[in-house]
Amino acid sequence: MKENAVIKPTDTIMFGEKKNLAQATATDPLGASDYFMDMFEGQGGNDADRIEHGCHSTLHKGGRTGVSNYAFTDGSVRYLKYGMCTWPLNMWAVTTLIASAMLSSRRDRNDLSIPVSLF
């Protein structure tokens, strides 16, 4: 993938924090060995089930608070509040269509004609 394929480097995340899952489970066979944020994988996409949205500045893990650090394609590193990396703009996406489609539901992804076998 060429770097100029990223339309909005400032708003496209390249590297982010993941939930710290130590071991694989029956429902999550990959466990901690999953290094790639695949938005067409897992339960609603890794951007919904694997990303640690509130890794810092929170007293109680698991709550919908806090911030996480992200490295963007333009080389900058910024922190985003809980959930702001996927809403209202999915910053993990490259293409404008998917980035702005708020891919939080399976129905939206089916509308984009993504193979069902991927889910």
Add this chain to the structure above:
Amino acid sequence: MKGHRQRLSEAHSGAGIWKHALGAFTLIELLVVIAIIAYWRVCFCPLWHGPKRRPTESNASITSSKLGFRLNSTRTTMTAFTRHEPTLIAGRHYCWNITTIPTCWSAPLICSGALRRPKPAPHRRRSRGRSYFINGWNDYFLSTLQPSDFNQYMSGSFSRAA
């Protein structure tokens, strides 16, 4: 007239002076108490002052000759924190162990019981490590690859991705 005489007699006898002195004494007493509290604070809580915190936070130029001094000074400050800030000590103590003397966990001879191993605070626990994600660029490859190639890419068997 009688009241005037009484005030004069009180002034001559010193009662008025004592009343005035008692009011001033409470103010002086307050100042003395404040001074004592400030002195105790300086003595027992050295980490409240910036310059005394600096040795515990910098480790760039630490040498073996300074290690003993820094251990002692840090132990003093840690004791103060133990006494006054039980919540803060977990994070501070943890940072000290990691940044200043990394061998403290694995070399008990250096510590030799001088420092108690603290229980990290729940929100600062880092022993579990961190996990990170790299963007898989799924939407890009979805729009550029053929469906069969994209399925291979997602399954990790795409030949061009090797």
